[in-house]
Amino acid sequence: MADPSSIAPINPARNLADAAVSPVAKSDSQTAVSSAVAKLYDTYPFPPEPMLDEAPPGYNWRWHWPSAYSFCTGRRPQTDKVRILDAGCGTGVGTEYLVHLNFEAEVIGIDLSAGAIAVATERCQRSGANRVTFHNLSIYDVEQVPGEFDLINCVGVLHHMPDPIRGIQALAKKLKPGGILHIFVYAELGRFEIQLTQEAIALLQGNQRGDYKDGVQIGRTLFSTLPDQNRLRKREETRWSMENKRDECFADMYVHPQEIDYNVNTLFDLVEASGLDFVGFSNPQYWDLNRLVGAAPDLMARAAKLSDRDRYRLIEVLDPDLTHYEFFVARPPLEKTDWKNDETLMNAIPERHRCIEGWPSKSFFNYDYQVVSLSDEEFAFMQNCEGDRTVSAALEGTGLDLEGVRVLQSKQLIMLTPVEQ
Ligand SMILES: C[S@@+](CC[C@H](N)C(=O)[O-])C[C@H]1O[C@@H](n2cnc3c(N)ncnc32)[C@H](O)[C@@H]1O
Structure with a gap:
């Protein structure tokens, strides 16, 4: 079991925002933190992608069941008639792809924010994604959704829960044996300047914290006022400003009432606590040590002796621009084929x-x-x-x-x- 204190929030003082109780919070252990998170996304539903009257363009293979399954196991799945859960679906951008990319799947989306669910519902109606139902429900209460799932998608959510271990354990119980769960959570190394900016805004807000519009306004003023060469300003300008043009994105990044940033060690503590098996990162290129020290065979030979976890840690400390982890875990038994025969x-x-x-x-x-x-x-x-x-x-x-x-x-x-x- 992971020691929950080892994956404690970076800035615990930010966890207790105001507690305007929403209907959802009543079924969500009545926690002030979850209420604050719901209020943020009711104010700024995320992601703020425009709606279309047709299927969204292109693909993301992580949302295409046969591709995701094949990536995890080496083999195409036996059936495409599957059940998929989008846990913390937000405004339904990923959910809509899950429906359009998987012609035979039944898709369910749940989210803590009623505002986000309203947008997700409209988005899917408009694009004809009709094999989906949405519920305004916390992941903590996911057992209320009947049945088990072949694929669960949980992107950008666990790190905003006050108890991610309870969250992942609740999801683990909803996976079929052999089912897979795709997770995206924040990494602390590449988010250092974000953490500092969050803290600065919180300090400047004082007892107005929880007023997210005020927080956004303070943050925007900060970035236009700090000296040009200031580290926080430069990081915002060079790395994030394109996506942060929309206030929804800016708020999600800088005025969030609850955020836990992971490193490889705390990440694997979370996985271990879930009872699920780690399958692999879904951006394997980053996790290839060869691209960093491949030119030094002696270092590669030394690294070959490391455990997987230590090798991953070595990679992230050598390339600390990492801002998130994305990976699959599975409920055993997950049958794999290596095609050696x-x-x-x-x-x-x-x-x-x-x-x-x-x-x-x-x-x-x-x-x-x-x-x-x-x-x-x-x-x-x-x-x-x-x-x-x-x-x-x-x-x-x-x-x-x-x-x-x-x-x-x-x-x-x-x-x-x-x-x-
Ligand atoms: C950053 S958004 C991600 C939305 C979507 N997964 C995506 O990637 O586009 C985080 C979402 O998680 C939801 N959320 C946070 N805590 C939750 C919980 N306990 N149960 C369900 N949803 C939650 C929020 O309401 C918000 O819509």
């Missing part, structure tokens, strides 16, 4: 990954919107990946070998369904 691979059914843009072409955008270029052999094979034949049949006449198929799978360019023998 030639026969299993030859009999599997390959499909092109759904989250690619620009196909058919030898150069296109991959699941992370990075440009990839295929060899002639890879291109010929991928053209055969229609989900209607085995790897062995799809390889015929292409010049690609099984190792090449493994590479395409590991790069998430194809998905593989094992065929039971």
Whole structure:
């Protein structure tokens, strides 16, 4: 179990904001903190993305069930008829993608803020995302939603809960065995200037804290008044100001009544307390030590002896611009396939990954919107990946070998369904 004090808020004094009780708070252990959080998002529903009368453009593979499952297990899921929960859905930007990207899924969104739920409902109605229901409910009370889920998405929420361990444990109970949970929480290293700015605004607000509009106005005045070269001002201008043009984003960043920022150690304490298995970070490029010290084989050899947790810690201390963690955890048992066995691979059914843009072409955008270029052999094979034949049949006449198929799978360019023998 994690020691809750080890993941205590950076600035505990900020936790107790005013306690204007909303209907939700009554079912949310009556806590003043949750009331303050609901009030923030009722005032500034987040994210403030415009609504569309059609499906939102593009994709985020983390919200596409087969892609997320394949990333976690190496194999395509057996069914797309799944239940998905967007826990702390805010104004429904992610929820809307979850509905439009997963044609057969039933989606449920819950959020503490009635204001955010109202926006999410309208957003989904307007874009025709109709396989979704919303509830104005706290994650602490998620057991009130019937049934279990194959995929839970919880982005930007746990770090705003007064007791994230209780939050993640409540979500863990709603996962099916073999179900996966995607989490995004803040990292302390890259948010240092944000923490200082938050504290400065809170000090200047004094007993007006909890008046979020006042906090935003103070913050904006601060940034236009501090000297040009001031560290807090420079960080805001160079890193955040584009997204903070909207007051909703500025408020979410600088006047939040409740925020816990993690480091690798406290993050893994949280995961451990959930009872779920850590599967992997969903931005694996950052967690590749090779990009930092790969040019020094001796350092790489030393690092190879570290535990996973220590290696991750090494990476974040070497590259401390990190502002968040995004990762999957799973309720065991989660069956994984590594495709090392030639026969299993030859009999599997390959499909092109759904989250690619620009196909058919030898150069296109991959699941992370990075440009990839295929060899002639890879291109010929991928053209055969229609989900209607085995790897062995799809390889015929292409010049690609099984190792090449493994590479395409590991790069998430194809998905593989094992065929039971
Ligand atoms: C930063 S927003 C993220 C919204 C959405 N997940 C996204 O990424 O676009 C945080 C959301 O979490 C919600 N929230 C905070 N505490 C919660 C809780 N205990 N239960 C449910 N939702 C909560 C807030 O009301 C807010 O809408």
